[in-house]
Amino acid sequence: MTESINSNSPDASADTEVRPPALCLDEVNKQYRTAEGHVQALDEVSLTLENGEFVALHGPSGCGKSTLLLMAGGLLSPDSGTLTIAGGHPYALGAEARAAFRALHVGFVFQQFHLIPYLDVLDNVLVGELAGTGGDHRERARELLDAFQLGHRLHHVPSKLSIGEQQRVALARAFLRSPALILADEPTGNLDTENAAIILEHLGRFAASGDGAVLMVTHDDRARAAASRSVEMRDGQLV
Amino acid sequence: MNLARLVLREIRHRKINFALSLLGAALAVAAVLATIGALRSHDLQTEAIISDMEAATQSEMKKLEDEIRKSMKGLGFNIYIFPAGQEMSEVYADGYASKTMPESYVSKLADSKIVTVNHLLPSLTQKLEWPEQKRTIILIGVRGEVPIAHRDPKAPLIDPVVPGHLVLGYELHRSLGLKKGDPVTFMGKEFTVGDAYEARGSKDDITIWMNLGECQELLGKVGLINAIQALECNCATLDRLGEIRAELMQILPDTQIIETQSTALARAEARNQAAATARQQIESKKAQRAQLKAERQKLAGVLLPAATLVSMIWIGLLTFINVRERLPEIGILRAIGVKGRTILGAFLVRAIIAGLVGGAMGAAVAKFVSPTILPKEWLIAICLAPLLAALGAWLPSLAAAQRDPADVLRHD
Numbered sequence A: 001m002t003e004s005i006n007s008n009s010p011d012a013s014a015d016t017e018v019r020p021p022a023l024c025l026d027e028v029n030k031q032y033r034t035a036e037g038h039v040q041a042l043d044e045v046s047l048t049l050e051n052g053e054f055v056a057l058h059g060p061s062g063c064g065k066s067t068l069l070l071m072a073g074g075l076l077s078p079d080s081g082t083l084t085i086a087g088g089h090p091y092a093l094g095a096e097a098r099a100a101f102r103a104l105h106v107g108f109v110f111q112q113f114h115l116i117p118y119l120d121v122l123d124n125v126l127v128g129e130l131a132g133t134g135g136d137h138r139e140r141a142r143e144l145l146d147a148f149q150l151g152h153r154l155h156h157v158p159s160k161l162s163i164g165e166q167q168r169v170a171l172a173r174a175f176l177r178s179p180a181l182i183l184a185d186e187p188t189g190n191l192d193t194e195n196a197a198i199i200l201e202h203l204g205r206f207a208a209s210g211d212g213a214v215l216m217v218t219h220d221d222r223a224r225a226a227a228s229r230s231v232e233m234r235d236g237q238l239v
Numbered sequence B: 001m002n003l004a005r006l007v008l009r010e011i012r013h014r015k016i017n018f019a020l021s022l023l024g025a026a027l028a029v030a031a032v033l034a035t036i037g038a039l040r041s042h043d044l045q046t047e048a049i050i051s052d053m054e055a056a057t058q059s060e061m062k063k064l065e066d067e068i069r070k071s072m073k074g075l076g077f078n079i080y081i082f083p084a085g086q087e088m089s090e091v092y093a094d095g096y097a098s099k100t101m102p103e104s105y106v107s108k109l110a111d112s113k114i115v116t117v118n119h120l121l122p123s124l125t126q127k128l129e130w131p132e133q134k135r136t137i138i139l140i141g142v143r144g145e146v147p148i149a150h151r152d153p154k155a156p157l158i159d160p161v162v163p164g165h166l167v168l169g170y171e172l173h174r175s176l177g178l179k180k181g182d183p184v185t186f187m188g189k190e191f192t193v194g195d196a197y198e199a200r201g202s203k204d205d206i207t208i209w210m211n212l213g214e215c216q217e218l219l220g221k222v223g224l225i226n227a228i229q230a231l232e233c234n235c236a237t238l239d240r241l242g243e244i245r246a247e248l249m250q251i252l253p254d255t256q257i258i259e260t261q262s263t264a265l266a267r268a269e270a271r272n273q274a275a276a277t278a279r280q281q282i283e284s285k286k287a288q289r290a291q292l293k294a295e296r297q298k299l300a301g302v303l304l305p306a307a308t309l310v311s312m313i314w315i316g317l318l319t320f321i322n323v324r325e326r327l328p329e330i331g332i333l334r335a336i337g338v339k340g341r342t343i344l345g346a347f348l349v350r351a352i353i354a355g356l357v358g359g360a361m362g363a364a365v366a367k368f369v370s371p372t373i374l375p376k377e378w379l380i381a382i383c384l385a386p387l388l389a390a391l392g393a394w395l396p397s398l399a400a401a402q403r404d405p406a407d408v409l410r411h412d
């Protein structure tokens, strides 16, 4: 892992030892309170993803995988325990600052892609600019889309793309700002083998670059095989 | 990537929802402006109707006034003022008073503040034999109307007879073969025939009119008259004679008055009646128009807020539908760091565009329907429409901005 963190920048090299993990959960609890009773969705969960790691999370339905992912993404605050992303504490921030934190450090990929139907491919990748954290990412977006074989589809709306192409657009959107953490909930759930392989390959490459980590929820054995580590969850606990 | 781009792309994508929002704003603005325009047209129409009626009345009144003047000229006055001691039986028998009073009485009357009579005409009348012709005539000395000082000077009603001239009644000039311009001798004095009247079928036909001063001299009654004729004022009430008498006695205690019926009076009364009727008609028309306006205003008072409210609710509803359709989009945008207020802004900007464009469309339609709308009203409507649209869209937009992205994304 240390090799992959290696950078050509001497400063970054010097930082290697002290660089914080992409994600760190320490004894995190989350309970959903409903009229029917309480659901312990996360039960004393501790998990660390170092930069360069590609971790697959699996377990039966309802065991708390999505809950963990949302929490790791700064969208769901824990009841207790601590959580850091790239060394930062998102839940110590106010709503607006946390949104900006997400924009800079986290990328999301979903089973349903969640592309904006009326924006073309390029705008979909750039939509994170609406977070207002600054910067012009058009060049980076084009590079990513070229790398994902979508360079010729920049101005097509999602409905004109194949399923696989749509998920690659979603992947480009997640990668745009080279976040510390990519969170993927069943990213291959809707894809055929071939497209699933492409997505897994890109996720693997992202992790392998060593600039961040990938946490992927999956039911798919092939997806699990593509990951560098596999974690199983049951009843809100990691096993 | 910016907010405007996102909003415009979305509008292009969900055309129907946006078009319905436009329609809502357009209809409301058109309804409001058209109503305002209709109220203004009503006022303009009222003004036109009333001024037409007033013009018609005025020209009618002028015609009647002219007729009164004419009839006064020809048919005389209806109030006679005689010296106090005059036997009226004598007046009825001879047609004139034998007693005289100073001519200065007329000036006194004219200089007074008298209001119940009008058009003072002093005269000196006497029945006598025309010595040169050996025939009985009635001689009347007149000096024309004496204007009443406190009223506007009016055109004299009866032309004074120019000194050195006589005006002859029909029987006289016919039997003597005289016509206008002929010389004639009367009581040893040379005169010219100033005018020769048509037959009137009355004692006027044997009357000679002469300048008052010359008449007084010929009759040896310098500075004296035996009657002042006058016309009752229009303002007189039912007991007009009593009223006139009371006023007159204050000014000329040494006189008495009688009233005769005259066509001039009848016409004056008819004119007054006509004027009153016309005034009444104008008033009732005004009242009718005012009532109609009040009704229309009341309707507008309900219609304007209703149209505004309905369109706001309409836009709110369409925004709500739009928000529901876009929940996944809101979830993902929030997840990748877009702030809640940016989401709020996206929906509000969309409503504002609908209000602005729809409002402008509505204003254009209103301009077409009712051209009386002022530019100021236009401007206000076009400015207010986006504001109200934003207000209508506020609640669903706020709800959208406050959606928890975790809730949206979990049910993936």
Ligand SMILES: Nc1ncnc2c1ncn2[C@@H]1O[C@H](COP(=O)(O)OP(=O)(O)OP(=O)(O)O)[C@@H](O)[C@H]1O
Pocket (backbone or CB within 6 Å): A032, A033, A034, A039, A040, A041, A060, A061, A062, A063, A064, A065, A066, A067, A068, B410
């Ligand atoms: N908002 C909520 N209110 C109440 N209970 C919830 C809520 N969200 C999730 N849960 C419950 O918490 C538990 C964990 O849910 P979660 O969605 O994390 O499971 P999961 O592992 O992602 O399941 P799946 O594989 O079916 O997606 C489940 O029992 C679920 O019913």
Ligand SMILES: [Mg+2]
Pocket (backbone or CB within 6 Å): A065, A066, A067
């Ligand atoms: Mg799940």
